[in-house]
Amino acid sequence: MEELAYIPSPSRGVIHLGPIPLRGYAFCIIIGVFVAVWLGNKRWIARGGRAGTVADIAVWAVPFGLVGGRLYHVITDYELYFSAGRDWVDAFKVWQGGLGIWGAIALGAVGAWIGCRRRGIPLPAYADAIAPGIAFAQAIGRWGNWFNQELYGRETHVPWALHITSSEGGRIPGYYHPTFLYESLWCIGVGFLVIWADRRFTLGHGRAFALYVAAYCVGRGWIEYMRVDDAHHILGLRLNDWTAMIVFLLAVLYIVISAKKRPGRETVVEPGASDGEADGAEGADGVGEAGGQVKTTEGAEAEAASEPDASDGEAADEVKDEAGSATKKS
DSSP: OOOOSSSEEEOOOOEEETTEEEEHHHHHHHHHHHHEEEEEHHHHHHHHOOOTTTHHHHHHHHHHHHHHHHHHHHHHTHHHHSSSSSOGGGOOGGGSSSHHHHHHHHHHHHHHHHHHHHEEEEOOOOOOOOHHHHHHHHHHHHHHHHHOOOBBBBBSSSSOEEEOOGGGGOOOOOOEOHHHHHHHHHHHHHHHHHHHHHHHHTTOOHHHHHHHHHHHHHHHHHHHHBBOSSSEETTTHHHHHHHHHHHHHHHHHHHHHHHHSOOSSSSSTOOOOOHHHHHHHHHHHHHHHHHHHHHHHHHHHHHHSSSSHHHHHOOOOOOOHHHHHHHHOO
């Protein structure tokens, strides 16, 4: 029975501009990165940081994140690249899909830490600024799975079912739950949740980022349960379900402990970000004070020079008295 309403899949996920392949998956990742940096920059400036700092640190975080995401995928699905009949070179073909968000966040945090350390910036404050942007970037990046016709859910006949047409890689054409769409919408909600909570509760010291992580894990748990792609199972649950539960607990624990040890929000997120004007004012004041001091000293010397010496007057009086006495005697 043909479905009357469904989400069509693209006939191909790459367009060739001459010899240059333009891949939908890569476009989604790139657009997501730009959105995360743009929003993170606005939030960073609002918290007292310099414009451009988020982008400078992203130069470290993004490459580390891509490597981490790919490593997590290859390690957890190693049989796709290193089992019999597979070509291990495919492990480097990121454009074909396969980035694990857990590895991307973990190693991306290492890159961000390096960038923050080089500029003397606290990593938790930076993480809070970019947290909503990361959620929106994930929402955009998930559409790369749509271009590749991958990571869909169980078969369904709902009006918003995803129509899979490719039979490559063991796919069976049919209508399935569009889990890429579910996760995309969930990530948008997570991004707005973090923005609202950050304004409402003045989150700081990494708690906005931890909220993003915890909220994402909740959605990832039930979405992962719907997926039908091959995955390792532990005690009947997919590996990513266990990862989501563990990371969720760690994020909540961090929020609780951090709120007790470091309540409130950082007052300074980027040392020296607002010192330019202060330095100028101090410099001007310093020159004024120094000038005043010089003028005062010079004035004192001039006044001293213009005043008659009392000792000289007394000496003159004594000479006059002696002269008068001598005249009388003679």
